[in-house]
Amino acid sequence: MTGRYIQKILVCCAVLLLACCVPAAAGIPGDTDGDTVVSEKELATAILDHLTAGRLSADELSLAAHNSLHLPYGQLVVAVAGDRYLIPATSYIDQKGVPADSLIYEGLVTKLRPKEGGPKEYLGWLAERWESSDDAMTWTFYLVRNAAWHDGTPFTSADVRFTYEYFRDHGNPDAPGAGAYLVNSAIFKNVASVECPDDYTVVFHMKSCAPLFPETLATGPGIAVFPAHIWRDIDLPSTYIDTAHIGTGPFAYGSTIPGTLSKVTAYEGYHGEKPYVREVVTKNYEDEDAQILALRRGDVDFISGEFGLSPRKAEALKDAPGIGICRIPSGGQAFEVAFTSDVYPATIPEFRRALSHAVNRERVCWLVGEGARPTETVFLLPALAGDQVNPATNGLFSYDIAEAKRQLARAGFNLTEENGRPVLLGPDGKPVEITIPLAGKASTNAVDQKIVAVLKEDWEGKLGIRIVETPQVDDSVYLDWIAKTAVHFDGMPGRWHEDIDRLDNFQRSPLGENYYHFDNETFNGLITELKSTADPDKREEIGFELQEILAEEVPCIPVFSQDAFMAYRSDRFVGWDAALLGGGGNIRLFSEIRPASAEVGLRA
Amino acid sequence: MHKKIVLAASLGIVFAYCAVALLAPVIAPYDPHAITGAPLSPPDRDHLLGTNDLAQDIFSGLIWGTRATLLLGFVGAAIAVTVGTAAGIVSGYYGGLIDEAVMRLLDVAMTIPIFPLLLILTTFFRPGIYLIAVLMGLLGSFQGVRLIRSQVLSLAVADFVVGTRALGAGDGYIMARHILPGVLPLAGVKFVTSAQHFMLIGIGLGFLGITDPSVVDWGQMINRASQNGAMILGLWWWLIPPGLAVTLISLALAWLGYACEDEINPRLRVMRV
Amino acid sequence: MNGIYLLKRLITSFAAFCIAVTIMFALLRLMPGDYITMYLEAIYRYAPPDVVEAFNHVYGLDRPILEQYVIYLLDAFRGNWGYSFIYKVPVLTVIGERLVWTLILLLPATILATLAGIGIGAYSGWRRGSKTDIALLNSMIIIRAIPSYWLALMILIIFAYYLNLFPLGGYVDTGALTTGIDPLDVANHAVLPVLTLFLFSVTGTYYLMRSSMLMTAGEDYITTARAKGLDELMILRKHALKNAMLPMVTLITFECAGMITGSIFVETIFSWPGLGMLTYKALAVRDLPLLQGILLIDTLFVIAANIAADLIYPLVDPRVQVGDDA
């Protein structure tokens, strides 16, 4: 190994002799053309510079050399919000299996963020490529050949099969011991069996047609592959505390100080492109403001808040010296006004439709601040779902109070006045009153309160519907509450609104319910049909049809989606915009960024 | 002289707060829940203390918040003192088994940490602001019992009490006419100190985000401000005024309590926690 | 005499512990919403009824209520306090890890606050009515009047951010990952939280000591001592201080119990991984088993403090044979 470095450095020295003088530019020392990669030529120039004018210090030179040779250099400090985001998150292991977003473990595939309106793209992780049978009943993954676990054990297809079997055996609620229910096992629910024809090929046989299996594997943080040689003997994930964290990822587990710090270091034997950063330290700040102060002070290099920084804070950081902001379009949460379709007055479709025209999205977005984008599509977010969005349904919920009043009148509602205030009388002649529970998933950054503040102006002030905000209720009763109230708010973290398959959210589930208590026979049938077909054209057709039904029936009103903001020390690291992915993409992000200041090397 | 100024000033502050609380609808320029301008706008003529992230007027919120704070403090203290005094008088006057029982119960009750219990109860039951005040009052009444009891113990053997009893007065009469007036000043001081204490606790609950969100209170304002980055964004007009408002009333009550205590008995010790 | 009193104290402590457990048990049953549903909700969007049922069986929630109660009580005594929702490990383990860190803050803060409170309180009470006394008294009243969480925020902003003197949170610097935990580094991180807790606590001790000193300063034996020709300092040190300290023994234990409360705010604001922050987190996600554990540990803390006070008291006050319960 070392021999190779010496060889490379010798080459550099040789280049140095031939080089001519070009002044070093800002950014990565030695980088003169601004591509954040130091070419050998640039490096040579830099070295010469160093020797002749002393413009670069030895540390800066070392940084440039490391970048040029793609050798890990320096320490990146990442702030996280809460100790459950630190590496030894045992909580993840016993709920979900090994965490795919920890920089240590990897799954088979991960998802790239699609270009707006473009198709979905996936990126191989431990799988080099994959293919499915025409009926999407069999998926074959060809694995990378040079991957090894951090303890040196070679990675093979047996590990993948083991992962499936582990989830199969421990995803069972009857499994012995409390907390042994691995929720991610749902991801493999549709898998009938796994075959390993050879060490680097895995074949999944599905129970039913699964055209989106890679999507399923990459959903959320993605499902990571378990090291079979470590987990083989562990029956109860809830009682096993993993201290070694053996994965296959670009970074290997270093050390941890409970509750506050953990560290991973670049893994020498990584099968893919090695990271530029030698160490990634995660530091816990319970308070988001403390994170921001720490970034400003230079204690940390990267902060992302819990669902991205709030727009206001990102805005305030934008002009701070040495700090850069990156924005992921619709990468934060998406919010909706949801109906419980079997609770009066949400039982009346015209009422739901009327209210859909009485949501002033622009005003909500104005309250929320930068990065909030009004959603004019039906349920799917264009930034995420790309070409799956049915353009015919766009704008069907536009803000139009007159239309709202017409819809209400059509359903027998009567808008009267009392003491100079509008009062809406229902078809039964009684004033309409809606109770809205706050909290739940829309409470981040008080979005639920912002929405209700705006709704009150229109619903109360113009449509005469009395709104009662219930005292904030805790999560355990929130579900009970929303099942009993006609209207509530929901916020979906991550990429919920991204795929037509996700429209099954509105299907009457085998258990008899869905979140919206929505029950439309045609819709239910179409979803079943969608799930059993692999033909892309047919799927698109069904998807469009589903969206039309939703636009007509309005079980929920999409309000806005929120861009995710993250902030970083631009004076220390560059390359942040390279390949921002959603979900498990942070691994990729931290492999892509490059140190730009010698300072980061001195810390390590 | 100096003492009188402090006393007058603190009384003045308490009355001013009460007046503000009563006249909130008149004084406050806006409905504290309404969107009244641009979100997070700095102070100007329309919004004396700017607006918060919901574009609500902070000054109006501050005015309305007085109500919640005073209510928590005074209702809580009234309950704590009433219960504490009643239990203290009964226990101290009758003595014997009753006293023993009350004291043992108190030993047990005082061993359970009150604030964490209050936190847990409010977290899980989400009571309205009145219930929180009652809960605080009940949980906070324990210390008062001991204080009052020890005073009653000395009063119960005082000549005038023994004399009244010799005249054939009933226990109820003696307790109401002779013991109660004797412990009232002490109860008064306890009321003031408890009110201060409960206000701080009440605002602490708001700060932890577990009070009734439909009621405007300073704790929630501070919480909201710090959650929404008032510190980072430099929105001092959002973070500082509610803190100062609490400090001022709590200070006034502290001084008042101290002055009263000094007045009724300079050597008296009122236990505070 | 001694034995009987201690026995009584132990019985009350035992009863208190049982009551704390019972309250939590009642809470668990009375709580709106369902414990298991919530547990699953925390993990998964839905809580399928069959899974809920399976969990109910695992937790024994399908047995008669009385049986559940007995099991619960016995478990509490056995130290089996259940599993934390958030951490998925036994509650006692989580608490054990955090307790150390809380003590790192609480012990120095309490000791310093006690010493300082006693010192300046004694001085203030002894020199009653002097300018120093009035200045001290008023500044203590002012500090006491500031809400502790607000004070903590202000201290963080001023000392850590604007003056850049101390770290912004956590308990070690990133260097600790390579070099291990350095006590000096921890101390540096602990300065601000300890300062806040100190301010929070010192006022109470000061106030009590001052009152106690006021009482003592008027005692006849102080005049006797003066009449013997002792100088003021000697009287203060030898005669007044020791007597004024007597009520403090009990009162300091109350202050200690109160400190746990203060640490909720302080630890949260300074990202200090102790019991206080644990409480805050447990509250945020309604982690009932964990909250129960915290309440029980607090109760045990108070019990221990009480027993310690009972044992110390007769050592400092010759009049008290443990047992004169008045």
Add this chain to the structure above:
Amino acid sequence: MTAMSDALLEVRGLKVGFPTPEGLVRASDTVDLEIYPRETLGLIGETGSGKTVLGMAILRLLQPNTIIEGEIRYRGRDLLSLPEAEMQRVRGREIGIVLQNSGTSLNPVYTVGTQIAEAVILHQGLSGPDARQRAVELLDAVGIPDPVRMAGEYPHRFSGGMRERALIATALACRPNLLIADEPTKGLDAVTKRGIVDLFSEIDRDHSVLFITHDIETAGDLATRVAVMYAGEIVEIGGAEEVLGDPAHPYTRGLLASLPERGMQPIPGSAPSLITLPSGCRFSPRCGCAVENCSREHPGLVEVGSGHYARCMLYD
């Protein structure tokens, strides 16, 4: 009056006032008296007449905000103008005091022996063990049985009479020239009281004693001279036999008449408030012999016999 140099302690024009929110309490008003070596001066008066204040004022033991005027000359030195450090040398060593309330005048957290030894160590520079030995001797001298054991006991183990004796031992520890005893027999039963009185009759052979009491009989038994105080003033002073045998002032006569063996006739009315004193003679509102002039003019001390003075219009 006798020549100044003879007197051990000389009080001249002593005024003591306590500022209170209600007004100035004039606890002692232009008091003149002197104590000669080896004599026992009995100071008699009702509760609240200012006797205790006088005793405390001599040793400057009153609260710092007390207003004191006049002179207190001990062996020619004015105690009121002595620096505090020198005053501390006078206390205990030159003048000892036995405070009232023996129950609370001993520090509960130290053994009696320690508290006696304290003064000895301080003033006579004895070592710890020597001082303890001295404390045991003193306890023995004041008639405490088993002094060795009792010296190691805490005050709450002592009975009322024993505490009084222990306090006397403390006051006598450094052999002061003057002993001020403030109501040493207060609250004691007859037998114990007798014992204390006997103890005093033994010790006053070596010391001068200012014996403050409201008990006229005890004063008669012990005192060589007697002073009677009323409302902050000395109303009569003279040899014990003269004052008690042939009282000149109506108040003294009243006091004597109220004794059980003399018919127990109480003085009508009650002592005046020390804040709003009656004009003229302070006793006039209660005096049976009062004439019109009494409520207008304030009488001075008038010599009614050899060394026997009274403050009454009758002798003007």
